[in-house]
Amino acid sequence: MKLVDYVYLKRRLIEELESKLSEESKRKAREDHHSKRPPRPCGMTVHTGIGCSLCCVYCYIYDMGFPRTVTPYPLTGLEMLYALALNPYFAPGRGGTMIAMGAVSEPFLPETKSRTLEYIKMFGIIKNPTQISTKMTINDEDIEEIRKNCHHISFLVTIIALRDYKKLEPLAPDPHERFDTCRRLINKNIHVSLFMRPIIPGFTDRDAEEILSIAKSVGVRTVVLGTLRVTKRIFMNLLKVGVDLSRRVKKLSDKEQYPIIGHDLKRNIARIAEKLGLRVYEAACGANIEAAGLGCVACNWGPCGYPDKIPNVDERDVAELCIELGFKVSKIDVKDNVITVEVESGPRLDILEKWLKELTRRRVIVRRA
Ligand code: SF4
Ligand code: SF4
Known part of the structure; x- marks a missing residue:
């Protein structure tokens, strides 16, 4: 999915x-x-x-x-x-x-x-x-x-x-x-x-x-x-x-x-x-x-569960999600189990942060561009 x-x-x-x-x-x-x-x-x-x-x-x-x-x-x-x-x-x-x-x-x-x-x-x-x-x-x-x-x-x-x-x-x-x-x-x-x-x-x-x-x-x-x-x-x-x-x-x-x-x-x-x-x-x-x-692997206490079951995601997946949630983003970086997103406009940043953390099971940094 x-x-x-x-x-x-x-x-x-x-x-x-x-x-x-x-x-x-x-x-x-x-x-x-x-x-x-x-x-x-x-x-x-x-x-x-x-x-x-x-x-x-x-x-x-x-x-x-x-x-x-x-x-x-x-x-x-x-x-x-x-x-x-x-x-x-x-x-x-x-x-x-x-x-x-x-x-x-x-x-x-x-x-x-x-x-x-x-x-x-x-x-x-x-x-x-x-x-x-x-x-x-x-x-x-x-x-x-x-x-x-x-x-x-x-x-x-x-x-x-x-x-x-x-x-x-x-x-x-x-x-x-x-x-x-x-x-x-x-x-x-x-x-x-x-x-x-x-x-x-x-x-x-x-x-x-x-x-x-x-x-x-x-x-x-x-x-x-x-x-x-x-x-x-x-x-x-x-x-x-x-x-x-x-x-x-x-x-x-x-x-x-x-x-x-x-x-x-x-x-x-x-x-x-x-x-x-x-x-x-x-x-x-x-x-x-x-x-x-x-x-x-979303926090220091991980990895938890089955590390081989962490979903595969790339920048394009993240971009699609951001658009559908109403965010305009200028930069997305998916590297070493950390996702960084820079947001130009959209609803509250913590909404995007929680969605990304839960769906990707990685560490997430969401900030204003
Ligand atoms: S919620 Fe009830 S069962 Fe749970 S710790 Fe409190 S008193 Fe005990
Ligand atoms: S957030 Fe993820 S890595 Fe951190 S303790 Fe919970 S399940 Fe484990």
């Missing part, structure tokens, strides 16, 4: 959805933030619910204003698809924008599960690389539905502690149940990565070897590691359960989340994982790309 074909695909998708949706549904989708905001580095985050009732002590969503109760996200599957199709940053299709669910709510709570399954089905139709993170137990019936509707999905199953997990995740299922979910997903050929994020000093590092060994024994082959980010509230919550981060934090605020100093912990856990023969990804999108059977 040429780069410009993604623009045509997007237009067809919008047209098709407009013929199916009522005026009220179209209005809801147009006004929703999924139709406007840019993707994050891990891809386009899609909310399956509002709030979360699991109350993990390290969770940042409560500092972002989300409640401790949960309601399913108000858009139906088709409305969500339409909102994404309208989003100027979003490219539909197998090689299009990565999608990530589970950033601000648990997608498999009883209240959110149906909505989540509805969204998964939609993303299976448009085939975008799709990822979901969870710590819930998923039953066989739901796993079968997911396999049928979106077999390329990337699951991230969070396990960051074994012995004292209840101190950190008082209301989440036992980690051994989560390992069992990993095993049953893998048995259905669904890509599963162990999600060791956030790494909690004194908990995750202490249990890391055991967590990684059990994950391997149930068939997991990849692990995504991530450093803890804290606000004042999270800092105090963790102190109450015996995690003193005073020597690991440089800055603390009420609302802003700051990463702790945790490179040493991450490095040590990565070493253990590699010794066990597991592939380590520094960012969740690496696992998403791998599950989708694609490759990416």
Whole structure:
């Protein structure tokens, strides 16, 4: 597929959805933030619910204003698809924008599960690389539905502690149940990565070897590691359960989340994982790309996935895409996995940058001529 074909695909998708949706549904989708905001580095985050009732002590969503109760996200599957199709940053299709669910709510709570399954089905139709993170137990019936509707999905199953997990995740299922979910997903050929994020000093590092060994024994082959980010509230919550981060934090605020100093912990856990023969990804999108059977070298953490599957592109492909997206460009350079574009006129430069990054899976520099 040429780069410009993604623009045509997007237009067809919008047209098709407009013929199916009522005026009220179209209005809801147009006004929703999924139709406007840019993707994050891990891809386009899609909310399956509002709030979360699991109350993990390290969770940042409560500092972002989300409640401790949960309601399913108000858009139906088709409305969500339409909102994404309208989003100027979003490219539909197998090689299009990565999608990530589970950033601000648990997608498999009883209240959110149906909505989540509805969204998964939609993303299976448009085939975008799709990822979901969870710590819930998923039953066989739901796993079968997911396999049928979106077999390329990337699951991230969070396990960051074994012995004292209840101190950190008082209301989440036992980690051994989560390992069992990993095993049953893998048995259905669904890509599963162990999600060791956030790494909690004194908990995750202490249990890391055991967590990684059990994950391997149930068939997991990849692990995504991530450093803890804290606000004042999270800092105090963790102190109450015996995690003193005073020597690991440089800055603390009420609302802003700051990463702790945790490179040493991450490095040590990565070493253990590699010794066990597991592939380590520094960012969740690496696992998403791998599950989708694609490759990416768009940042220093790459190459991720299958480097031989990075799409072939030349200056002409990029020029066609720029024109179709409404940009007038004076210079295009595709060299050594880096694409540089100089723009004379057109919409916001970050729109072009995101499209090029997602479709070419390379580093992209877009600047005014
Ligand atoms: S499950 Fe996720 S969203 Fe819910 S409280 Fe725990 S970390 Fe936060
Ligand atoms: S190279 Fe890997 S970590 Fe970087 S953007 Fe691509 S998939 Fe993500």
